[in-house]
Amino acid sequence: MTPALITQKKWRVCSPSPETQTLLHETLGIHRIAAQVLLNRGITDAAQARAFLDADAQSLHDPFLLKDMDRAIERVRQAQRNGETVVVFGDYDVDGITASVVLRQVLERFGIKVVNHIPDRMGEGYGLNDQVVEVARTAQAGLMISIDCGITALNEARLLNDHGIDLIIIDHHEPSDQGIPEAVAVIDPKRADCPYPFKHLAAVGLAAKFAQAMFGEVPRDILDFVALGTIADVVPLHGENRIFVKQGLPCIETTRNKGLQALLDVARIKGKSLRPYHAGFVIGPRINAAGRMDSARRALDLFLSDDEVKALHLAQDLDQINTQRQQMQQKIIREALDMVQQSHHLQEQSVIVLAKEGWHIGVLGIVASRIAETFYRPAIVASLDDERGIASARSIENFHLHEALNHCAGDLEEFGGHKLAAGLKVSRDNLERFTDRINAYARQALQDEDLTPILNIDCAVPLSQLDVDLVRLIDSFEPYGEGNRTPIFCSYNVQVKSRPAVLARNTLKFWVSDGRQTWSVVGFGMGNYAQHFNLGDMVDVAYELAIDDWNKAPTVQLKLKDLRLKRSSG
Numbered sequence: 001m002t003p004a005l006i007t008q009k010k011w012r013v014c015s016p017s018p019e020t021q022t023l024l025h026e027t028l029g030i031h032r033i034a035a036q037v038l039l040n041r042g043i044t045d046a047a048q049a050r051a052f053l054d055a056d057a058q059s060l061h062d063p064f065l066l067k068d069m070d071r072a073i074e075r076v077r078q079a080q081r082n083g084e085t086v087v088v089f090g091d092y093d094v095d096g097i098t099a100s101v102v103l104r105q106v107l108e109r110f111g112i113k114v115v116n117h118i119p120d121r122m123g124e125g126y127g128l129n130d131q132v133v134e135v136a137r138t139a140q141a142g143l144m145i146s147i148d149c150g151i152t153a154l155n156e157a158r159l160l161n162d163h164g165i166d167l168i169i170i171d172h173h174e175p176s177d178q179g180i181p182e183a184v185a186v187i188d189p190k191r192a193d194c195p196y197p198f199k200h201l202a203a204v205g206l207a208a209k210f211a212q213a214m215f216g217e218v219p220r221d222i223l224d225f226v227a228l229g230t231i232a233d234v235v236p237l238h239g240e241n242r243i244f245v246k247q248g249l250p251c252i253e254t255t256r257n258k259g260l261q262a263l264l265d266v267a268r269i270k271g272k273s274l275r276p277y278h279a280g281f282v283i284g285p286r287i288n289a290a291g292r293m294d295s296a297r298r299a300l301d302l303f304l305s306d307d308e309v310k311a312l313h314l315a316q317d318l319d320q321i322n323t324q325r326q327q328m329q330q331k332i333i334r335e336a337l338d339m340v341q342q343s344h345h346l347q348e349q350s351v352i353v354l355a356k357e358g359w360h361i362g363v364l365g366i367v368a369s370r371i372a373e374t375f376y377r378p379a380i381v382a383s384l385d386d387e388r389g390i391a392s393a394r395s396i397e398n399f400h401l402h403e404a405l406n407h408c409a410g411d412l413e414e415f416g417g418h419k420l421a422a423g424l425k426v427s428r429d430n431l432e433r434f435t436d437r438i439n440a441y442a443r444q445a446l447q448d449e450d451l452t453p454i455l456n457i458d459c460a461v462p463l464s465q466l467d468v469d470l471v472r473l474i475d476s477f478e479p480y481g482e483g484n485r486t487p488i489f490c491s492y493n494v495q496v497k498s499r500p501a502v503l504a505r506n507t508l509k510f511w512v513s514d515g516r517q518t519w520s521v522v523g524f525g526m527g528n529y530a531q532h533f534n535l536g537d538m539v540d541v542a543y544e545l546a547i548d549d550w551n552k553a554p555t556v557q558l559k560l561k562d563l564r565l566k567r568s569s570g
Contacts, residue, residue, distance in 0.1 A: 009562050010449070011542060013457045013490065014040045024049055034473045036459045037487045041238065052238075053476065055246035063213040066206075067194035072168045072185035073213050075143065076107070085113045085141040089128060089149070090300075091203070092121050092291030094284045096148035098229030099170075099204040101303045102222050103147055106211045115139040116304075118296045121362060125390075126416075126423060128156035136165045143184075145170060148203030150181065151188050152416055157181035170206050172235075173416060174402055198239045200483070204229030205244055223248035224255040225303070231276045232284035236483025245479045249274050252283075259302035262315035263287075276479045286315075289322035292362025329363040333370050336381060340371065347375070350442035350451075351404075353435040355382040355389050364392035365421070372396060376453045378404070378442065382426070388413065389431055393422045398450040399442065408437045455562050457542055458487045463494060464516040466556050471545045488561055490542040499535045502527035508560065512541060520548065523560030538566040 017039050024035035027046040043049050051059055063069055079086055086107060090100035096118065104114045117135050124131065127149035136144050143166045146153070150169035154176065160167045167183040172190065180186050187206060189196040201209065208226045212218045218226075227248025230241050237245055253274050255261055264270040267282050290299040298321075302314040336354050340346045346354075352371055359367075364381045371379035372394040378401060382389030395401040401422045405415045411434040415424035426434050480486040497511040497518055508523035508530055521541060523529060533539060543558035 008452060009455045010452050011457055011490065011562070011564075012454050013460055016459060020044055031470050031473055033459060033461060033465065033470060033489075034477075037474065037477065040458050040487075041484060052242070055243045057218060057243060057247060060212065060218065060240055060243060061197055063209040066187050066189060066196045066209060067191055068185035068187050069209070069213050072170070072187055072210070075166060075168060075184045076110075076112070076145075076214070079143050080110050080112050083113075084143055085115060085139055087115050087117055087136050087139050087141045087144040089132070089135065089144055089146045090116065090118045091126065091148035092118050092296035093148075094232035094287045095203045095229045097287060097291075097296060097299050097303070098225040098232075099147045099202075099207040100300060101225050102204055102207040102211065102229075103145060103170075104304070105222055106207070106214055106219075110214070115141060116300055118291075118300055120295055121291055128153040130156070130159070132156050132160055133163045133165065136160070136163075142166060143168070147207060148172070150183075151186070151190075152176040152181075154178055154181045157183050170203065170210065172201055172203050172206060174418065177406070198241075200236045200239065200241060202230045202233040202235045202241070204233070205235070205241060208244060218244075220247075220251065221256065224251040224257065224260060227252060228260075228279050228283060231279040231479075231481060232287070234280070234482045237276070237479055237481040238483045242479065242484060245276065245481070249276070249279070249479060252279065257303060258308050258311040259305050259314065262308070262311040263302065263318065265312070266315040266319045276481045280481070285325075286318045286322045289325040290318055293321050293325050293328075293360070325363060328360055329366050332359050332363060332367050335359075336367050336371055337374065340375060349377065349435075349439055350446055351378045351380065351435075351438050353380045353382070353431075353438070355384050355391070355431060357384045359383040361390050361392075364390070365394065365423075368392045368394040376451055380424070380438075382431070384428060386428075388425055388427045391424050391426065393417070393424065395420045396450070397454065399446060404438055404441050404445070407441050408434055411437055455542055456485070456488065457490045459489060461489045461491055462516075463491050463512065463514040463519055466517070466519065466545070468547060468554050468556060471547050471556055474545055486544050488542055488544055490540060492540045493538055493566060494541060496533060496535055496537045496539060500530035500533060502530050512539070512558070519556050519558055521558045521560050522546075523563075526560055529560075529563055533563070533565050540564040540566060 016036060020039050021032040021035040025032050028049055038049050043052055088100050088103050090096040100116050107114050128146055145168045147170045149171060151171040151173050157167050161182055169183050169186045171188045174190055189199045204226050208218050227245045230244050235241050263283060269278050269282055287299045290296050302311060305311045339354055346352055361383045368379045368381040376396055378395040378399050380391050380393040382391035393401055400419045402417055402419060405422055411430045413425040417423055474487055494512040494514050497513045500508060500510045503509055506525050506527035508526045511518055511520050542562040543560050546557045546559050547554045548557035
């Protein structure tokens with residue numbers, strides 16, 4: 001009998017490697033299942049495994065391997081000697097704000113006067129703009145450092161040069177096909193001519209590398225912001241990013257920054273043991289809300305404040321703005337979902353393009369993420385005015401968004417971003433043609449199987465091989481996130497040993513057994529699954545591992561990710 005699928009997810013179980021499992025098991029003394037998890041993350045020998053587990057700052061690469069780092073340091077030292085003011089021109093998201101804070105801290109320790117500028121999302125848009133000369137002149141600065149932006153700012157760099165203002169670009173985005181801007185230094189590991197071995201640093205990670213070049217090491221007291229920005233920017237948490245986050249998360253808990261302390265307090269997580277979740281989904285949204293709904297300057301002022309009372313007021317403001325952002329976001333998400341669900345044409349598109357007047361541009365990225373997740377299609381969501389649409393785009397695993405937009409560049413006013421996320425501007429007159437062109441490109445680039453969500457599973461495991469010690473070992477592989485996802489396991493042909501119960505917040509709970517061991521299963525937000533199976537049924541379960549120690553001795557618990565009904569035992 002063919003199994004009946006409750007979901008349309010395709011399970012992709014990594015191929016086991018018994019030889020490498022044995023090697024890591026014997027050299028490190030770790031469980032074979034844990035060894036397979038490491039193998040799935042590209043770790044194939046004991047030295048790599050030790051480096052991964054230790055996440056030691058001594059493993060950081062030489063910052064001068066970054067192209068132009070030497071030129072940047074030389075120019076900053078010149079500014080120090082000459083008593084120059086330096087403008088730090090950042091971005092309005094968490095990565096840009098934390099990177100701006102770190103750069104300011106580093107420069108001020110060398111006695112350099114710093115003026116921060118973060119563009120207004122609504123008034124100036126992303127990145128360097130035609131106001132850069134005025135920004136520098138107002139600050140009486142002969143040097144500007146752009147952080148988390150600038151790699152495509154060819155015209156703006158030329159404008160600064162024409163007015164005798166030096167520019168250092170520190171960015172991690174993809175360069176333009178038109179080349180690298182003319183600047184004193186352009187630090188970007190994604191430059192084709194940059195030999196730096198780790199290409200996935202966030203902007204705040206590059207700010208940390210700048211600090212390392214200036215001091216000879218990364219100061220521990222900047223790691224709170226380095227970890228926060230790295231997590232929030234959803235860069236892969238391996239290599240140097242893993243080191244920054246593993247070393248930096250405890251620094252957030254013990255931060256001496258009054259603004260960050262106040263934000264932890266307002267978010268009700270002060271004193272807690274923090275995980276990437278708290279940085280990405282509790283602290284980060286409150287910082288981002290300022291740039292999305294109001295002015296990112298509020299968040300920057302929060303972290304630059306030495307006054308506890310002022311910091312608390314600013315943190316409370318961010319919390320209130322975030323609440324407003326959540327309400328507006330949910331309204332627009334409902335409207336966007338309705339547009340797709342009521343249109344067969346949109347449902348059949350390979351790339352879902354939605355546009356409407358009045359949508360707040362500050363939440364378009366979040367809305368695009370929800371559309372892409374719900375329909376498992378690349379999604380572009382635009383807010384229209386009289387002349388153009390300003391849009392955010394989010395993609396799926398096998399569709400390179402930046403390459404697709406580059407293919408459609410002739411129909412766009414501006415665009416930039418990564419494989420999975422981008423921003424763009426398109427005139428109203430070109431919107432329909434752009435939609436047709438990117439869909440035509442997607443039909444060539446995507447196969448039918450690419451449009452089925454994939455659940456990546458580390459290995460199939462008999463329930464009887466699970467125990468608390470293994471769960472704790474797997475927990476030591478944290479921090480989990482992009483590029484080092486939380487391990488997912490599956491167990492086949494297990495029997496449901498209790499009636500599925502739906503608890504508060506649509507939480508599903510039941511017990512399963514392989515005949516030798518029985519564990520509880522909890523599925524958060526998965527109460528709708530309860531109607532598809534019952535006591536005695538045989539199922540396949542995919543899950544993350546957790547420990548249940550609520551008012552009892554610790555025991556294994558399976559956090560359900562997916563379930564496939566096999567057959568009834570009746």
